[in-house]
Amino acid sequence: VPAVPIHGITTHSARVNPGHLYIAIHGTNLDGHDFIPQAIDNGAAAIITNGRDVGQLPVPQIKVANPRRAASFTAAEYYGHPSKKMSVVGITGTNGKTTTAGLISAMLKAAGEKVAQIGTLGTIAEGYCQEKTLTTPDPIALHKVLFDLHQKGFTHIVMEASSHAIDQSRVADVDFNFTVFTNLSPEHLDYHGTMADYFQAKLKLFTALPRTATAIVNMETDYGQAIFDKCAVPVVTTALEKTGDVFFKDYQISLAGIHGTIQAGEITYTVDSLLIGKFNAENILCAIATGNAMGLTQNAIKNGLKQCASIPGRMESFALRSGATALIDYAHTPAAYDKVLSTIKDIVAEQGSLHIVFGCGGDRDRTKRAKMATSAEQFGYYCYVTPDNPRMEELAVITSDIVSGFRANEYAVFDDRGTGLRHALDRATENDVVVILGKGREDYQEINGKKIPYSDLEIINEYRDAR
Structure with a gap:
């Protein structure tokens, strides 16, 4: 394939502009290969396909086994791998992703860091506006957002990683420094088919980590133990009882919130949170364990918890x-x-x-x-x-x-x-x-x-x- 200048990347033929690379994705309802003529009419400079016979094209065609994976890699390359230039926390699990992300973001803000949160609530970043779409954006949109945030001086990213996103390679080329597992229960089985396949999707986030990363794993379910056993990087465990590295020494839960004491190694934290429920106690443990692993001060962690009075739409x-x-x-x-x-x-x-x-x-x-x-x-x-x-x-x-x-x-x-x-x-x-x-x-x-x-x-x- 000859060298071709590329001025943008897209998987949507209608969004192709002259000089764009068009990546044909076979989706659930539509097949992007059917829209290659439209992409070429709009000025596509090159096409990535899955090898399907699409006839002779007037522009270079690159055949790959997995166009979704190619979209992730290509987007990361095009935008200069922005995740490598920031500290990135990825959070996965059936429940608790948004709350845990909000808590960690609040702790980083309390530490004086410039942090952006990406997930179900959209992109939450001071001075930056992004329309809410999926829990985890497609890889091209995601790397564009990461590029823009880095350009604006953001140093830390806290993002939710859905099972769909992991399975579809949307986060395959995000360089995570920390990953958090909250829990796993039946969900998205219309997509994954079985709990075993659903778990395997979540597990990918932890088995693909660079050796410099750290994993934070909630051990309140058997799936936590399974992730712990498969991880090749350092793992910090959390549990409501003393079985975790970070755990509650005591706690009380009411409509007024969660009150108790958390032990994290040699450090003891007094918790007075307006969040409600035992599951939020687990989310607080994950957030404190992550803050500790990131090297945040006790004051930053404590003040972040205090400032995060509630998470929009969560209890x-x-x-x-x-x-x-x-x-x-x-x-x-x-x-x-x-x-x-x-x-x-x-x-x-x-x-x-x-x-x-x-x-x-x-x-x-x-x-x-x-x-x-x-x-x-x-x-x-x-x-x-x-x-x-x-x-x-x-x-x-x-x-x-x-x-x-x-x-x-x-x-x-x-x-x-x-x-x-x-x-x-x-x-x-x-x-x-x-x-x-x-x-x-x-x-x-x-x-x-x-x-x-x-x-x-x-x-x-x-x-x-x-x-």
């Missing part, structure tokens, strides 16, 4: 005029439901009732829908089934899958999420908790291929102010 509570509490959480798996709802139920005890507003995403794993209803029914006084990003799937099908998991008749079905949420907020009385699951701080509903403006928080605010 975020709001006092209502009725004397009830509204709590929103991004939980969207059966395991996350069990964790969130059992935590709140234990705290509320007999003082109040739980009203649970939830739905299930369309075009996703159908097997978890009934399980989520069963969990909601187990802990809730009454359930309000609503849409939650039905996407291209029929709402009636999603709802039918959900209600098959109920055993009693203590639920109502709503075709409009806002209507269902208002019903719950209207019924809740003093000491009750309205738990709104699935969307967190999302400001849209994804319906029939369109993002329709919608916010759980906006409706909650109606009940915090004048009713």
Whole structure:
């Protein structure tokens, strides 16, 4: 292949400009190889393919075994491997990624570092604006973001690494200095097929680390032990009890937060956090272990914990005029439901009732829908089934899958999420908790291929102010 000047990289034929390298990806719904003529018409200077016969092309064609992997490598090269010029923390796990990322970012800020956070909430970086897309952006977008952040003087990156991103090589050429494993429970099985394959995707993040890296592993599940056994780099373990390198000596959990003492080697930390739940205690352990491994001072870690009062959309509570509490959480798996709802139920005890507003995403794993209803029914006084990003799937099908998991008749079905949420907020009385699951701080509903403006928080605010 002759030397060809490249002025940009893309996997979207419609975004090709003159001089761009077009990488044809065979996706779930579309095959990028079918759009090579459009890419060439738009001025593509070269094409990367998977070797499929696409005929004679008027521009150089590079055939590779894995175009996704090529996209990652090429993007990293094109942007000068920006991750090698910063300290990068990668966080993976079914639950807890965003909270743990927020805690670590707060600690780095408290240490005076210029830090950016990349994940479900988008790119959070002072003076930098980036539209929210996937939990982990595609490799071309990701390396462009990393390049821009480095150009703006950012020295530290804390990013979530989803199983899809790892499996699709989106982070294959990110140079991680630290990686964190939070936990693993059934999720994305519509994509991965089995828990074994799901775990293997997560494991890749740890087996591909450079020897200079450090892994932080939550040992509260057997998967943590499996990662520990496979890691070829130093590992710092965390556990609620004394079995971890970083652990709680004692702790108490209430609606007011988590209070206790953490031992990290020779250092003892007093924890007074507004975060709620045992799973957040695990996230705090992961964050403190990471801060320690990064060499942050005790004051930076302590002040970071204090400043990170709450994570948007994660066990975020709001006092209502009725004397009830509204709590929103991004939980969207059966395991996350069990964790969130059992935590709140234990705290509320007999003082109040739980009203649970939830739905299930369309075009996703159908097997978890009934399980989520069963969990909601187990802990809730009454359930309000609503849409939650039905996407291209029929709402009636999603709802039918959900209600098959109920055993009693203590639920109502709503075709409009806002209507269902208002019903719950209207019924809740003093000491009750309205738990709104699935969307967190999302400001849209994804319906029939369109993002329709919608916010759980906006409706909650109606009940915090004048009713």
